[in-house]
Amino acid sequence: MRRPLREPVARTYASSLPVVPVRARGLTIEGADGRRYLDCLSGGGSLALGHNHPVVLEAIGKVLDSGAPLHVMDLATPVEDAFVAELFATLPPAFAARARVRFCGPTGADAVAAAQKLVRRATGRSGLLTFTGADHGAPEGARAASGAGDARATRLPYPQDYRCPFGVGGPEGAELAARWTESVLDDAGPGALPAGLVVEPVQGEGGVIPAPDAWLRRLREITEARAIPLIADEVQTGVGRTGAFWAVEHSGVVPDVMVLSKAVGGSLPLAVVVHREDLGTGEPGARAGAFRGNQLAMAAGAATLAHVRRHRLAERAAALGTRMLARLRALAADQPQIGEVRGRGLMIGVELVDPDGAGAAASAGPPPPAPRLAAAVQRACLDRGLIVDLGGRRSGVVRLLPPLTLTDDQADAVLDRLSEALTCVLA
Numbered sequence: 001m002r003r004p005l006r007e008p009v010a011r012t013y014a015s016s017l018p019v020v021p022v023r024a025r026g027l028t029i030e031g032a033d034g035r036r037y038l039d040c041l042s043g044g045g046s047l048a049l050g051h052n053h054p055v056v057l058e059a060i061g062k063v064l065d066s067g068a069p070l071h072v073m074d075l076a077t078p079v080e081d082a083f084v085a086e087l088f089a090t091l092p093p094a095f096a097a098r099a100r101v102r103f104c105g106p107t108g109a110d111a112v113a114a115a116q117k118l119v120r121r122a123t124g125r126s127g128l129l130t131f132t133g134a135d136h137g138a139p140e141g142a143r144a145a146s147g148a149g150d151a152r153a154t155r156l157p158y159p160q161d162y163r164c165p166f167g168v169g170g171p172e173g174a175e176l177a178a179r180w181t182e183s184v185l186d187d188a189g190p191g192a193l194p195a196g197l198v199v200e201p202v203q204g205e206g207g208v209i210p211a212p213d214a215w216l217r218r219l220r221e222i223t224e225a226r227a228i229p230l231i232a233d234e235v236q237t238g239v240g241r242t243g244a245f246w247a248v249e250h251s252g253v254v255p256d257v258m259v260l261s262k263a264v265g266g267s268l269p270l271a272v273v274v275h276r277e278d279l280g281t282g283e284p285g286a287r288a289g290a291f292r293g294n295q296l297a298m299a300a301g302a303a304t305l306a307h308v309r310r311h312r313l314a315e316r317a318a319a320l321g322t323r324m325l326a327r328l329r330a331l332a333a334d335q336p337q338i339g340e341v342r343g344r345g346l347m348i349g350v351e352l353v354d355p356d357g358a359g360a361a362a363s364a365g366p367p368p369p370a371p372r373l374a375a376a377v378q379r380a381c382l383d384r385g386l387i388v389d390l391g392g393r394r395s396g397v398v399r400l401l402p403p404l405t406l407t408d409d410q411a412d413a414v415l416d417r418l419s420e421a422l423t424c425v426l427a
């Protein structure tokens with residue numbers, strides 16, 4: 001079917017997927033051609049409850065029916081109060097006890113930029129230190145600032161077992177990554193320290209790489225010792241996705257700042273920064289994004305947070321994730337083109353590699369990523385009615401971000417289709 005009005009729209013994402021969604025519910029999207037797809041892209045992880053969940057629709061409907069304003073900037077409203085109360089009910093208590101929330105946005109990148117601004121003011125320093133493979137959605141805002149020899153210009157190693165930058169993996173690789181960070185900061189000296197250090201507890205766009213809990217605790221020690229605010233970017237990992245309500249809870253780390261977006265808006269655009277109160281309360285007029293007062297998003301977000309909390313969907317995500325990873329790992333065992341299956345909760349990645357690729361045999365490390373293979377698997381999934389995402393170094397990782405409302409049968413259906421696609425492409 002010809003896509004109406006498609007040509008004028010520049011698409012950088014999912015652009016080759018010939019799906020014209022006209023209806024959606026839960027895991028399922030229905031195309032204009034009547035075909036149904038299982039959506040494991042979930043708006044990049046924005047749809048914790050899937051499409052058009054009744055509690056979200058009801059919350060939005062209530063605001064619309066009430067005659068309340070749809071958008072008010074910085075004025076307290078009952079809708080905002082309810083969102084803040086629900087957000088604080090979910091935050092780790094040690095963090096919530098001394099936290100303030102500021103609305104910004106509406107995107108995750110805006111929230112990262114707002115967090116950067118906050119820690120700049122608080123520390124009088126500039127630049128955010130980031131990690132290799134990180135995606136904070138703000139290529140300029142969240143990238144290191146100055147020139148060579150300055151800690152702020154450096155990307156620090158993010159530990160991972162499969163492509164360990166030190167070639168050792170495991171706890172040893174994570175400890176080397178921590179020491180690298182220490183040495184960069186110590187070499188820089190106090191004059192060139194960054195304003196903050198921002199980390200994803202599980203890298204999403206970077207290829208679904210869970211940070212080891214022990215390494216996150218080391219980062220906490222390292223930053224605390226140098227009075228560098230630690231910013232947890234939970235834009236993608238938040239709201240139950242990784243098997244804890246917030247991914248920092250796995251390690252017990254209490255960050256100074258949390259950056260939240262995507263699922264906190266219950267499928268509508270919303271972004272917030274939650275921070276230690278002594279980092280500042282913000283001056284009037286500080287740039288934070290005109291659409292920071294989106295009442296529908298706050299209502300949808302509050303309903304989503306409440307539903308995930310009441311129905312213990314984080315625990316459900318943990319159990320489902322373990323089951324799905326086990327089945328995918330069994331499939332990968334005799335498939336040399338699947339380099340690694342990894343994830344945490346319902347953030348799942350399957351890395352495709354080229355075992356015969358240039359340099360694969362010569363180097364002791366893993367084979368090179370196979371982006372074409374990954375794209376072929378994505379396509380084969382679509383042919384079987386399954387929408388998946390790609391990510392990772394050179395887009396070699398097939399990513400699944402299903403809603404937390406996934407049933408056991410739906411999980412099986414997703415895995416049946418993915419397994420079939422993998423078997424077909426890798427045959």
Ligand code: PMP
Pocket residue numbers: 044106107108109110112135136137138200204205233234235236237261262
């Ligand atoms: N942080 C993380 C961890 C993300 O995954 C993303 C988007 N994928 C962003 C920030 C940016 O969010 P947005 O696309 O809403 O700007």
